[in-house]
Amino acid sequence: MTHDSDDRMSPAERRIGATLAAIFGLRMLGLFLILPVFAVYAKTLPGGADLTLVGIALGAYGLTQAMLQIAFGAASDRFGRKPVIIFGLLLFALGSVIAALASDIYVMIAGRVLQGAGAISAAVTALAADLTREQHRTKVMAMIGASIGLVFAGSLVLSPALYGWIGMAGIFWLTAILAIAAILVLVTVVPQAPPVPRATGRLVDVLADGQLMRLNLGVFALHLMQTAMWVLVPAALVADGLDLGSHWKVYLPAVLASFVVMVPAVIVAEKRGRMKQVFNAAIALLLLVQIGLYAFGEGVWPLAVLLTLFFVAFNILEATQPSWISRIAPPSAKGTALGVYNTLQSIGLFLGGALGGWLAKHFGPGAVSLFCAALAAAWLLLAMGMRPPALRNAKPVAQGAD
16 A cells, blocks of 8 residues: 555545444434424423423433434444444434424423433444544545534524424434434445454543543534534524524524634644644634634624634544544544543533523623633633554554545
């Protein structure tokens, strides 16, 4: 194999990245697609006038994700990545069907709980790490991470239209069908991962690893900031004269523009061995965004610029963190390590909205930005003491799948 071929992703690696990004994005679709319309729909269900129950229905997905990520990650180490992903997608599809048929808010909550029980994030990212060379792993993780931003922006655009066309039940049926389609794609397109050695007691080792835990605390902070921001941003755009149906005109360009910056940043991190520098720069950019939201968070254009910068930092960190974990985690505990990582991610998603709402209610919107700025500053201090991962040029496991 020549050096030039090492510098380029193989067709198999590109196909694996795109396929796993689509599967990962599907999981987030179940969370994001209902957000803009669920509160309106819930009022039509018996029990849906109780805002506490509506909030439980929305948050149940994230809670069960958080509870089961480690179990699914560890199971993928023991039983293989694909069987665990298929099982999780089947749970997700069954939960979607129950939600589609829900006759009251309690059945809806049960459906959302089961949707979230399909906690496949750790197994998907572990499979991506198994099937790609280390020098290209961050690019593949970037594809998976970018799927979150695209799904979020796409959900804001598509959700109201889909709700008007096929209703909430139709949206849930659609997610069930897509989950089954994802299983077929996984089985037919993605090659089998190589076996990993079995071990016991790995969770303790993962939790005791200071480098891994700094990354885990980082993803917790990142997603807490993300959801806390969305407590403020929609209302701020409305206050600045942009109606809710037009918010996609800000979100979608911000996400797309961020990719233009993210891609060269990931290339620098990978090819030039600048992972730590790019990583810390992205955290510093998050800090500047939160300060900017506090000082200049009024007006559509300032918000659009700040959101673009946020998505630049968010997408870089979404790409580099799981890649970093997959490199430093013990091979036999890769799924477990990513399970812990995704658990902290889910907890951050859940707490961000609750904490952001509480701070905004009691201390005003500026308190949310200041808290997030302090969190970003603390994260940056932790990250400065991290050791960059060593890059080992391994042969592509999936090369034979061309």
